[in-house]
Amino acid sequence: MESSNPDVVIIGAGVVGATIALELQRAGRSVTVVDKGEAVGGGSTSASSALIRFNYSTRSGVVAAWESLHLWKQWAEHLGPIEGPLVSFLQTGMLLVESPEFDRAPYRKNFDALGIDYEELDNQALADRFPSLETGRFWPPVRPDQDQFFADPVGLTGAFYTPQAGFIDDPQLAASNLMDAARRHGTIVRLRTEVTGILRQGNRVNGVTLADGTSLTSSVVVNAAGPWSSQINLLAGVGDDVAMTPQALRQEVHVVPASDDFSLENGGLMVADLDLGFYMRPQPGGTMIVGGVEADCDPKVWIDNPDEFFDTPTVDVWEAQVWRAARRLPSLTVPNRPVGLASLYDVTPDWTPIYDRTCLDGFYLACGTSGNQFKNAPLIGIMMETLITACENGQNHDQEPVQVACQQTGLSLNLGTFSRNRTPVSSTGTVLG
Ligand SMILES: Cc1cc2nc3c(=O)[nH]c(=O)nc-3n(C[C@H](O)[C@H](O)[C@H](O)COP(=O)(O)OP(=O)(O)OC[C@H]3O[C@@H](n4cnc5c(N)ncnc54)[C@H](O)[C@@H]3O)c2cc1C
DSSP states (O other): OOTTSOSEEEEOOSHHHHHHHHHHHHTTOOEEEEOSSSSTTOSGGGGOOOEEOOOOSSHHHHHHHHHHHHHHHTHHHHHOSOSSOOOOEEEOOEEEEOOTTOOOHHHHHHHHHHTOOOEEEOHHHHHHHOTTSOOBOOOSOOOTTSGGGGSOOOSBOOEEEETTOEEESOHHHHHHHHHHHHHHTTOEEEOSOOEEEEEEETTEEEEEEETTSOEEOOSEEEEOOGGGHHHHHHHHTOGGGOTTOOEEEEEEEEEEEOOGGGSGGGTOOEEEETTTTEEEEEETTTEEEEEEOOOTTSOOOEESOTTSSOOSOOHHHHHHHHHHHHHHSTTOOOOSSOOEEEEEEEEOTTSOOEEEOOSSBTEEEEEOOTTOOGGGHHHHHHHHHHHHHHHHTTOOTTTSOOEEEOTTTOOEEEGGGGOTTOOOOOOOSSTTO
């Protein structure tokens, strides 16, 4: 099939576009992926912390993450034969240190129902298991320039531990792995190719126009443009049809030397700390990364144009995130200047992604990933292929939500949870979803 006339055009060659390409191509559709960047996975995917965890507010969120874990663990089988190195899943376990008002009960309920291991650690158990962690409560998170920042902790925290959590060692390579597998089935990838318009024929999408003045004709177009997704929705004229409008949010992730007891060589541990307002995980090479979890006191930097944002780490954010990590892990060595990266999340109002159709027939959304969907990359392609096939065969997904049969866990996943027009789900209002 010529790339000028594929069945499907996918806008975006990040991990989301790549997984969708693979599954649509496997299902027999010819796919062209276009990306204005230089490399597969070179957008926000390349900045991902790539944590694989299961703590989500919705049942569907937990099901998706749990099914995806099984696919990451058999990555080579999932991809089929491709050349070159593959990513690895590194299991470290994750500790969730909750804020005082955090309700653990829904997590417990979902984990019990799905068979996900967890341990509820009281302070003594926490201290015994992870002796280098400060177990006191710091709540609420404050800025480092407030005196209270250095106050002694008061009371006890306890924590929720999930031993099966971990991370993927190279998020951009994960996107490349998926895209290489899609290419093997016939997908065409066009980099340095910007979509500047969406073609319509009546109420049906009819392809895309490109910055060089040419166009690609197709009866299905998928918006997998990450932090640029709302721009693409406006081009398609579906902005008003998406109540859960995503918005780009600036993020920083910092690199610090790993303390011995938290290095990967010693088993590592990931910590998401809502009490202090940060997360951290070890990484290969004797370092750790530290990010933020949207503490109320931290300003949110919303970005109007994702092509223009300050992409260098700042002292302000560095201090807030890394100093908080050092309060929980006093043995952490804090370097004297910021090292790390700045990138963008594509955030919906309830921090839950959108996997959906739109009012423009044939125009589909896989966006609004809210800083927490890398982990679902292997499943997102399967979800979108199931959705697109059902809708193209006439199913009215808005009224009769498509269900995905998860092959690994035997669970059923209700895609209605990820509707563009859902009633906002009750979430943590943070990247944890
Ligand atoms: C700092 C950070 C940390 C994160 N940590 C985690 C984590 O620990 N765990 C987790 O599960 N998730 C995490 N995430 C989220 C996860 O990485 C993202 O959800 C995921 O990578 C998004 O992939 P994507 O393919 O949708 O977007 P992207 O990778 O951004 O890809 C979108 C692509 O669209 C292209 N594009 C845009 N506009 C156009 C156009 N007009 N024409 C052509 N191409 C276009 C861009 O060039 C880009 O390559 C994190 C994200 C960030 C930024």
